[in-house]
Amino acid sequence: MSQTKTHAALAGAFIKDEERVDWHDGALWFIREKRDKASKQIPEWEELREAASQIKSNVISNLHDYLLQFEANLKKNGVIVHWADSAEEHNEIVYSILKAKEINQMVKSKSMLTEECGLNEYLEERGIEVINSDLGEYIQQIDNEPPSHIVLPCIHKRKEEIGELFHEHLGTEKGLSDPTLLTRVARKHLRNVFLTRRGALTGVNFAVAETGEYVVCTNEGNADMGAHLSEVQIASMGLEKLIPQKKHLSVFLRLLARSATGQPITIYSSHYKKPRKGQEMHLILVDAGRTRQMGRVDFRDSLKCIKCGACMNTCPVYRKSGGLSYHNTISGPIGAILAPNLNMKKHADLPYASTLCGSCSNVCPVKINIHEQLYKWRQVIVKEGYAANTKALGMKAMAWTFSSPGKLTTAGKTGRWFLHNLPFVVNNKLNPWYKQRDMPEAPKESFGEWYVKNEEKEDNRQ
Amino acid sequence: MTVGLFIPCYVNQFYPNAAKATLELLQKFGVNVVYPPKQTCCGQPMANSGFEHLSQGCNEIIVENFSAFDYIVGPSASCVLHIKEHLHSDKNEKQAAAIRTKIYELVEFLTDVIKVEKLDASFPYKVGLHHSCHGLRGLHLSQMSELNAPAFSKPQQLLSMVRGLEQITLDRLDECCGFGGAFCVTEEAVSVKMGKDRVTDHTKNGAEYITSSDLSCLMHLEGILHRNKSSVKIIHIAEILNATV
Numbered sequence: 001m002s003q004t005k006t007h008a009a010l011a012g013a014f015i016k017d018e019e020r021v022d023w024h025d026g027a028l029w030f031i032r033e034k035r036d037k038a039s040k041q042i043p044e045w046e047e048l049r050e051a052a053s054q055i056k057s058n059v060i061s062n063l064h065d066y067l068l069q070f071e072a073n074l075k076k077n078g079v080i081v082h083w084a085d086s087a088e089e090h091n092e093i094v095y096s097i098l099k100a101k102e103i104n105q106m107v108k109s110k111s112m113l114t115e116e117c118g119l120n121e122y123l124e125e126r127g128i129e130v131i132n133s134d135l136g137e138y139i140q141q142i143d144n145e146p147p148s149h150i151v152l153p154c155i156h157k158r159k160e161e162i163g164e165l166f167h168e169h170l171g172t173e174k175g176l177s178d179p180t181l182l183t184r185v186a187r188k189h190l191r192n193v194f195l196t197r198r199g200a201l202t203g204v205n206f207a208v209a210e211t212g213e214y215v216v217c218t219n220e221g222n223a224d225m226g227a228h229l230s231e232v233q234i235a236s237m238g239l240e241k242l243i244p245q246k247k248h249l250s251v252f253l254r255l256l257a258r259s260a261t262g263q264p265i266t267i268y269s270s271h272y273k274k275p276r277k278g279q280e281m282h283l284i285l286v287d288a289g290r291t292r293q294m295g296r297v298d299f300r301d302s303l304k305c306i307k308c309g310a311c312m313n314t315c316p317v318y319r320k321s322g323g324l325s326y327h328n329t330i331s332g333p334i335g336a337i338l339a340p341n342l343n344m345k346k347h348a349d350l351p352y353a354s355t356l357c358g359s360c361s362n363v364c365p366v367k368i369n370i371h372e373q374l375y376k377w378r379q380v381i382v383k384e385g386y387a388a389n390t391k392a393l394g395m396k397a398m399a400w401t402f403s404s405p406g407k408l409t410t411a412g413k414t415g416r417w418f419l420h421n422l423p424f425v426v427n428n429k430l431n432p433w434y435k436q437r438d439m440p441e442a443p444k445e446s447f448g449e450w451y452v453k454n455e456e457k458e459d460n461r462q
Numbered sequence: 463m464t465v466g467l468f469i470p471c472y473v474n475q476f477y478p479n480a481a482k483a484t485l486e487l488l489q490k491f492g493v494n495v496v497y498p499p500k501q502t503c504c505g506q507p508m509a510n511s512g513f514e515h516l517s518q519g520c521n522e523i524i525v526e527n528f529s530a531f532d533y534i535v536g537p538s539a540s541c542v543l544h545i546k547e548h549l550h551s552d553k554n555e556k557q558a559a560a561i562r563t564k565i566y567e568l569v570e571f572l573t574d575v576i577k578v579e580k581l582d583a584s585f586p587y588k589v590g591l592h593h594s595c596h597g598l599r600g601l602h603l604s605q606m607s608e609l610n611a612p613a614f615s616k617p618q619q620l621l622s623m624v625r626g627l628e629q630i631t632l633d634r635l636d637e638c639c640g641f642g643g644a645f646c647v648t649e650e651a652v653s654v655k656m657g658k659d660r661v662t663d664h665t666k667n668g669a670e671y672i673t674s675s676d677l678s679c680l681m682h683l684e685g686i687l688h689r690n691k692s693s694v695k696i697i698h699i700a701e702i703l704n705a706t707v
Contacts, residue, residue, distance in 0.1 A: 008648060012650070018655075036607065316638050317649070317652050355641065357642075358596075379514050382513055382515075395508050395511055395513040399519060402471070402520050405499075405502055405523065431647070433646060436650075436686070437686050437688075437689055439685065442475070442476065447473070447478035448499055451499070
């Protein structure tokens with residue numbers, strides 16, 4: 001994706017259609033409320049979050065051993081294991097697997113990792129057609145747009161817009177926007193895809209080191225249909241998707257769907273372990289910056305993420321600005337702490353796309369301190385020199401003034417210094433504060449001035 | 463007990479009445495309050511923008527001005543939280559550490575230290591309570607809606623002691639107002655939209671006043687209310703608790 005516009009600019013464009021924003025905000029808030037209800041039906045919810053967080057801490061601390069254990073068990077089960085250091089290497093591996101079998105059409109269930117790697121574009125350039133089988137991702141694919149949400153890829157689109165896309169690409173009647181009817185059309189189309197594709201790729205939600213199996217969670221069963229009918233089944237996973245033991249699924253599967261959509265569990269939680277007779281199964285373990293993030297002490301816990309999307313649904317900034325404004329595969333608060341690791345210059349704006357309200361950290365099922373990491377990324381971005389220069393100059397002036405009470409009081413008669421220097425109170429049309437908000441009225445005297453006078457009065461009385 | 467009164471820079475300049483109410487309220491409860499006149503800023507505007515390293519000057523001033531007190535109390539959850547989480551001193555880290563534990567936001571000081579059980583205050587209006595995020599999720603002044611944990615609210619506890627005051631119920635109990643420090647200008651469109659939606663929640667549920675333990679949120683909401691010529695007013699919680707209307 002060649003993206004030069006900042007989150008603020010893209011969000012500004014999204015917000016122009018206020019009716020859409022209200023609807024988008026309402027749809028995601030509805031899911032946040034469903035998540036609240038579901039989580040409050042589990043008395044031990046907070047203990048589950050803590051357990052999940054600690055299991056993931058263990059995984060991050062012992063990743064080396066778990067990876068080797070997982071690899072050995074995969075091999076024992078007859079799965080072919082590949083290691084990819086980078087997105088490019090991952091794509092090359094997928095291509096070589098398909099090429100060896102002369103496969104030129106592949107079906108793919110939802111995988112944010114392959115979105116991150118740009119796999120579809122890579123394969124299409126080499127003559128291999130990829131069809132996304134998750135309905136939301138399929139809609140985004142035919143519209144030539146990346147997913148805006150990791151769980152709800154086309155949450156920013158209205159049913160009428162989807163109807164229009166289906167009319168254009170699948171030949172439905174113009175004006176048809178009934179969700180049930182549209183889903184049936186997509187289903188019929190995708191059934192044919194499943195039946196004719198010899199190659200299928202899935203993502204991985206959880207990979208169990210002790211057994212060498214992996215679990216894929218979907219609501220549509222699309223991962224299963226692709227995998228079950230394929231000659232070659234490929235699974236791509238980030239290194240951080242491991243869990244030590246199968247019993248730990250009892251923690252994660254209870255948390256995942258409740259956090260994501262408020263469902264008790266995803267409709268399908270499919271365990272894949274061994275290839276069928278005559279089938280080839282491949283698993284690609286992808287680093288692509290993950291070990292670099294592990295090396296950043298303040299940010300390594302971001303790798304605990306189980307991609308539930310709860311932080312997006314709860315984030316008021318996300319709800320008002322839409323996922324595409326984050327110009328990164330993973331959007332929202334979690335995306336804003338993962339993206340700077342991938343490309344700090346390009347994503348320097350994302351940690352600033354937050355009010356640091358802290359809601360994200362408190363819905364997170366693995367208790368990632370997202371808002372604290374956003375704060376810390378800001379410090380890193382400034383030190384690495386990626387903050388806008390104008391901001392740096394303003395900050396120095398402010399720090400200089402605040403560093404001495406003398407400077408502040410001489411500058412601060414009835415708030416004059418503030419009116420000129422605080423970013424949100426400069427009274428002119430160029431000031432973003434003033435565009436849609438009035439300024440606070442400066443009173444005749446500050447509290448400090450009043451206090452001194454009042455003290456003198458009291459002293460005179462005594 | 464001597465309390466050092468911490469009045470954040472923008473409260474000092476723009477909302478002196480909230481500061482006066484804080485002072486008077488503490489005095490009503492027999493607290494000896496001193497306002498150190500050489501205080502400036504908690505350093506949050508710089509730090510939240512990524513310039514924490516430039517806030518050392520502010521930190522040293524806080525340490526110089528407030529080390530002597532038994533408690534430090536301020537009418538701003540956000541600034542108090544910032545000091546609690548980020549105050550450090552190269553010259554005197556021991557005193558900085560002590561300040562981090564003895565600084566309180568006004569509401570929590572009243573409920574947890576003074577343990578106020580009744581108030582002589584009246585405010586016969588419909589009031590919407592805006593939970594500031596730093597007060598809510600940072601200082602735990604109330605239980606946040608995200609957690610599966612018992613409900614409580616220190617500001618509501620105090621407001622319920624005010625005669626004639628009617629607390630309205632909001633559709634979204636604890637959503638951020640969108641101020642966010644420099645966020646309010648760097649992400650102007652999102653900030654304003656968040657603020658407008660918060661204002662609407664209060665107005666459609668019948669609020670005559672919006673109150674909070676944070677004036678930064680209220681300043682933002684006031685800017686939107688004024689611009690839209692709304693008759694709904696903002697008022698700091700100290701002014702309500704100190705009111706004898």
